[in-house]
Amino acid sequence: MKNLLTFILAILSAFIMGCSAHSSGNNALAKQIDVFGAKPFSNIDFTEINGVKAVEEPCIKGYDRNFDALDIIIGYGFNKRIRKIVTLNPATSMFGVNIGMTINESREKLHKAGFIEDDKPNTFRNDNYSLILLIGSKDKISGLRLEIME
Secondary structure (H helix, E strand, O other): OHHHHHHHHHHHHHHHHHHHHHHHOOHHHHOOEEOOOOOOOOOOOOOEEOOEEOEEEEEOOEEEEEEHHHOEEEEEEOOOOEEEEEEOOOOOEEOOEEOOOEHHHHHHHHHHOOOEEOOOOOEEEEOOEEEEEEEOHHHEEEEEEEEEOO
């Protein structure tokens, strides 16, 4: 009986550690995101940034906070943690990629950050991050969409 209890506790501990590791994300990657302090998995409740109030919109996986004047969206899961960051703001960057860079420059920066190209066009993955490059005119980056893969 004691061995069974020890076994169950070991399994539960491994499960809990695995879940917490998944929800914390990759800290080194998160440090490479410069979007008004928003970081994946963070529980910071952004309702206003630089005097711009968010408009909250429900979505299937939680809710989005839209900061129109800043050209950013911060998506939260039902657990109130950041699960998505979308930016069209040229003053922001992710993993060395800035709005206005060419696709080739962006690919190079993302490969250096450890991202690999996905089967979907202009989509890159690293750890549990999925980054989509939004392409504008003349093959220049017009926006970045970062989501947490579940």
